[in-house]
Each structure stands twice: as structure tokens, then as C-alpha cells.
Amino acid sequence: MRYEAPESLDTAVALLAGARGDARVLAGGTDLLVQMRADVLDPELIVDIKNIPETRAVAQEKGGWRVGAAVTGAELKENAALRKAWPGVVEAANLIGSTQIQGRATMGGNLCNGSPAADSVPALIAAGAVATVAGPKGRRDIPVEDVMLGPRRLSLAKGEFIVSFFLPPRPKGSGDAYLRFIPRTEMDIAVVGAGVNLTVDGKGVITTARVSLGAVAAKVLLVPAAAQAIVGSSLDRPAQDRLEAAARAACQPIDDKRGTVEFRTQVAGVLTRRAALIAIERAKEN
Numbered sequence: 001m002r003y004e005a006p007e008s009l010d011t012a013v014a015l016l017a018g019a020r021g022d023a024r025v026l027a028g029g030t031d032l033l034v035q036m037r038a039d040v041l042d043p044e045l046i047v048d049i050k051n052i053p054e055t056r057a058v059a060q061e062k063g064g065w066r067v068g069a070a071v072t073g074a075e076l077k078e079n080a081a082l083r084k085a086w087p088g089v090v091e092a093a094n095l096i097g098s099t100q101i102q103g104r105a106t107m108g109g110n111l112c113n114g115s116p117a118a119d120s121v122p123a124l125i126a127a128g129a130v131a132t133v134a135g136p137k138g139r140r141d142i143p144v145e146d147v148m149l150g151p152r153r154l155s156l157a158k159g160e161f162i163v164s165f166f167l168p169p170r171p172k173g174s175g176d177a178y179l180r181f182i183p184r185t186e187m188d189i190a191v192v193g194a195g196v197n198l199t200v201d202g203k204g205v206i207t208t209a210r211v212s213l214g215a216v217a218a219k220v221l222l223v224p225a226a227a228q229a230i231v232g233s234s235l236d237r238p239a240q241d242r243l244e245a246a247a248r249a250a251c252q253p254i255d256d257k258r259g260t261v262e263f264r265t266q267v268a269g270v271l272t273r274r275a276a277l278i279a280i281e282r283a284k285e286n
């Protein structure tokens, strides 16, 4: 196995594109190294992207935020302005694992590990985040909901990797939230995760919304019908009921030791409603 730690995007792309066998990006390593130890993966080449400045920066850009794909959850939490603008995204990244894991784990790795239960992904999708990808043909932007195709399957071509995420500008009256259910208090993967991002007008009426669900299908879902269920409402009880119903209708979960189909479907409705209630409170404060 060869380990490279380039300092530029171009070198990283050239290494990944030129590899003969399996080539993997290394960010925090909290998935990759575990899978290598378990003999699930045996890459010929590992390209550590943490020395590439663009992958490690957090900055305001065009009224929104540009967050490097290799920024850790712990680093996100330390950024008070980002936390204020996107509390749901920062909280989701900080639900990943333990304090030790959060010091390594990145949102790029969380997304590219290709797990439908990845915690930061529903929050990013609800936020309308766009992934900026570098590859042999240059750069391109992909909405986060289009990166994952299914378990361990991504829409990235050979040689491509995620450089950063762009979180769009926040209109006044916006708030987001992410909630998950796990069987234990920590260090378990989500049985269901729900991300909600919305904007209210001066009267508290929801003008736009995005809803995303994790761990209830083969990939993290964007659920437009759930968003439509609450737009135009002030999230009164009938709107909450419509939201719950739309979230449940989108679920196509598996049955496993963590939860049955019925349980996951039920919890998806409940968590979506609770996340929306948090998001609207935050929106009214902003």
C-alpha cells in the first residue's frame, strides 16, 4: 500500500486518477481505517487530503459558508458564527461518534462512506448544501442529495473527490435542526435521522422548507412532499400531522436488529415533527 499526502488539489486528482488498483481518499480515517483493519478494504493507494488548504478551510462566501470537506466536527463546533448560521448542520456533525471521533471525523468522509445512516448528511441535504468536487475534468458542483446513489455507491467518477461544501446564504427568519434516534445514548448509528431547514416570514408563516431523512431507505432522502406539507403554515397541529404523514410515506426502511420497518417509519414521522418544531423556533429568533 502506498500513502501520499499531497498539498495541492491537482496532485491529489492526478494520484487518484492514475492509480491502477483501488485508490481511497483519507480524511479522518474513522471509517476507512476501521474497514481496512477489518479487511473490508485493501486499497493500493491512500491519498490523505488534509494537507490541501481548500479541504481544511471554513469561510464565509457570497453570503453563505464554504466548509472544507476535511474539516472535523470538533472544528465546526468551535466556529461560533457558523454554529449560529447553521446550528442543525454543526450539531449533526457533532453527533458522530464520541469526542475522540469528532476530533477526526469529517462531513466529507461521512458522506463518501456511503452509509444511509450517516448523521451529517440529512442536515446537509436539508440545508441545500452543494458539494464541490475536483477531478480529472476540473471542478463541478453536485447537490449533496445527488452524491450518494445507494449503500457504498457514489456518483463520483474515478479521480474525483469532494473538496468542500457550500451552505447557501440564510434569509432572515431561517432555522435548521437535526435529530436522530439511536438505541443507546451514544456511539451507535442512527435508526432514523431527520433534518429540517425552513424560513418564516414576519408573521411566522413558513415560506420555504427542506426536509431530509436518514436510515429509512437505501440512501439519505430529500423529501419534497414533507416540505410542501408545511410551507404556507405556521406549523400548527394540522401542518405537523401532514408533515408526519409525508415523512412516513417516504420511508422504505429495512428490518434489522435496531428497528423494524414499522418502528422506523413511526419514528421518522415523530423526529421530523420535533426537528421542524426546533427549526421554526430558531427561525423566529433569527
Ligand SMILES: Cc1cc2nc3c(=O)[nH]c(=O)nc-3n(C[C@H](O)[C@H](O)[C@H](O)COP(=O)(O)OP(=O)(O)OC[C@H]3O[C@@H](n4cnc5c(N)ncnc54)[C@H](O)[C@@H]3O)c2cc1C
Pocket (backbone or CB within 6 Å): 024, 025, 026, 027, 028, 029, 030, 031, 032, 033, 034, 049, 069, 070, 095, 096, 097, 098, 101, 104, 105, 106, 107, 108, 109, 110, 111, 112, 113, 117, 118, 119, 120, 160, 161, 162, 163, 187, 188, 189, 190
Ligand atoms: C466509534 C465510531 C463511532 C461512530 N459513530 C458514528 C455516528 O454516530 N454517526 C455517523 O454518521 N458515523 C459514525 N461513525 C462513522 C464515521 O466516524 C463517520 O462516517 C465519519 O464522518 C467519517 O469521516 P472520516 O473523515 O473519518 O472519513 P474517512 O474514514 O477518512 O473516509 C470515509 C470514506 O469516505 C472517503 N472519503 C473521505 N473523504 C472524502 C472526500 N473528501 N471525497 C471523497 N471521498 C472521501 C474515504 O475514501 C472512505 O471511503 C463512527 C465511527 C466509529 C469508529
